[in-house]
Amino acid sequence: MTGKEIIVSVERRKVLKAFAGAGALAGVQALFPAWAQTGSRGVAPTLATLSGPDIALTVGHSPFSVGGRTGHAITVNGTLPAPLIRLREGQHARLSVTNTLDEDTSIHWHGVLLPFQMDGVPGVSFPGIRPGETFAYDFHVRQSGTYWYHSHSGLQEAMGHFGPLIIDPAGADSVAYDREHVIVLSDWSFLHPHEILRRLKASPGSFNRQRTTIAGLLSGEDRMSASERRMWAQMRMDPRDISDVTGSTYTYLVNGHGPQENWTGLFAPGERVRLRIINASAMTNFNVRIPGLPMRVVQADGENVRPVEVDEFQIAVAETYDVIVTPRDDRAYTIVSEAVDRSGLGRATLAPRLGMSAEIPPLRQVPNLTMRDMGMDMGAMNMGAMDHGAGGMDHGSMDHGAMNMRDPTLAPPNMAVGVGVQSISPMPENRLAERPLGLENEPHRVLVYTDLVALNPNRDTRPPSRTLEIHLTGNMERYMWGFDGRRFSEIVEPIRFERNERVRVTLVNDTMMQHPIHLHGHFFELVNGHAGNQPLKHTVNVAPGGRLSFDLTADAPGDWAFHCHMMMHMHSGMFNVVTVRPLDEAAS
């Protein structure tokens, strides 16, 4: 931290002390963009957002305060989250980004269809924005929906360089609502992301304070028998390795507000309120629910879906979901964004008036991974539903050597089965119809990927002309991640598509962790049983030990990034370039 920043933070603290009460609130409020201020009446085209044909953005250092502490953030126009950018389908957008950092920066427009050279990935789409320089992004807006934008340089995104992007449809919106709020979820640490990664490399369990213990065994709180523990230990796998970075260092934010700061969005009872929920976290998948208020999911990743009513959904890093809620009572509701490993939660409030709050539900039990999360089909082995305590089968005595957890013959022929591959799922399953990790037994409706049906029919109805299998691989003990056993740094072949080629891509998760995989420049259709109306996604969360397929029409010529959106996984190598050829000949 530079001297200048320390001074700023001390002044902030003085301000907070001197004006405890309404004055302080106003002072703090000024640090957030209007839509992210607590007590927001909601976003509307009339509100102070950045819109129009010419938008200027400045990337710089800012102090950021949460929970009474101040740290160093990298921000756009000085706020965390960055300003809401509101565009309209059919317009021409010109976004000038000025870099006041002493390092390169960039902005990637996440989920936006545009020419590859405007996609904002240094080293793929453009050189990056040097210190002191301004880069003008210039593109025609040809879609609508809820998106976001963030840095694609180093680990700046983990330090606050992200913001929401709404594109209004050219015509009438097929989603009806009376009021809308943007809900940007994120994870904030006072540790520098490089230090977080260093600790993970040095000791992968560094941030995990919810591992199995002897106390948990004796009290039964771990919900795992001694023989099961022995089995996990034999495999050198941690059944509590849900999230690499946890609430032990993260404060989970909603629109830049910590749980105590209780960001509040206002409504009038009876209104249909559209919540545009964006997971802009570096490393955290969230379970989102609003106790007492069912949510009608109307959009996923900016694409409209047939409305489906749920009580809870899991949102992976980089996904977006739009939901409609209709609070009818004159009361407050808590928006709970619980980290999937239950090590903490983000909290916000929907209320008719400022100053109201509702009960915050306690954190639920940390989930235990199962053998299915290692890609072992326990249904086939008839062990999934067994009572582990009283069951006749002794897991400890099971010969897992017999079931090879790292059988290279199960890998595609070009996969490198080396140090970076800890395991290869022996029986990866399609888990799209399953509830996401940890929500299996919730006594209410939980969104699953097979619930998503595109509102509009898929445009490309050709059957795929070929298939392509990509394995998501890793070694948790060394904290190495990659595709097909290779880190991007090992100089890998790009993934090549012919322009307008239609390919069925299958992702196989050989690891025990969730991987939200993002493809730039395209939407892919999730093959989830709704042929003809397969939901379009830019990011899909591949369940541990699972497999899934998407159909891709490679209609965007150029080079595009393809990566896990867990920042530390990407930075450790789970990244590649997708090329689509031939290019437009008219290139300058």
Next chain:
Amino acid sequence: MRVFATALAPILLTISPAAAQDHSAHTQTPPILAAPAEADPHAGHSMQMPSDVAPPTAAGDGSANAADLYFDPAVMAGAREQLRVENGEVITHAIILDRLEATSGNGAERYAWDAQGWYGGDINRFWWKSEGEGAFDGDLEHAELQLLYSRAVTPYFDLQGGVRQTYRPEGDRTDLVLGVQGLAPYWFEVDGALFVSNEGELTARAQAEYDLRLTQRLILQPRAEVTLSAQEIPEFAIGAGLSNVLAGARLRYEITRGFAPYVGVEWSGAVGDTRNLVRANGDAPEATRVVLGVRALF
């Protein structure tokens, strides 16, 4: 299924403006048409699509790097190299002060340390290890420093080679080191090495430790170590064969992950010929000690 799809494809293509790029155009697209469905999610491979085939040759057409058409290729080359480094080639470091302790037993107050650290990437690392001990009211009795090149050779194990410099009041040694360090099944951390000294002596040492988590912060760590020698080294009262055995347990409390004080007990003993040599020197062949120390990670 494929026959059906192939037959239907031209029809579908005529109805649907498939090449339309405009993302907004699909509000008025034709009614739902059955594309080949994957009714059974497991059926991914049963579809008659060519799998594992190379992409069409046209996929390799044109510039290898699309951005070179719009930006200075030399600048892009630099950006690509930075991207490569930033996505996988993480160079970092760790310092593990495993044991820094005071011990008490056999009427002597002693101290000991055992630390290691590394610098490098995922595969290749510079690794150092140091350990030593002495009496608070006497001399440093043993200190060593290993400087090693460490290479990840399996998902869990590193092969290490380098040199060791050992100080003892009876005489110094410089050894070549060849070792293996890693994580064995059941989470045992193991470390074993062979040493060949500048006097031609061949010795070996192996150790294993295990973290038994009683609670999230209270951890019992049993630890064992054996040393072997291929020959008698009278200078250090070491006999041929298994020479020394050490076993202990330390109970630490992790105030933070990086800082944990501990208490423990440790038994060490000379065995075999070594036991006789130690006795002949008038020293105690075995000792049980209470240890008090701190473990720290940096």
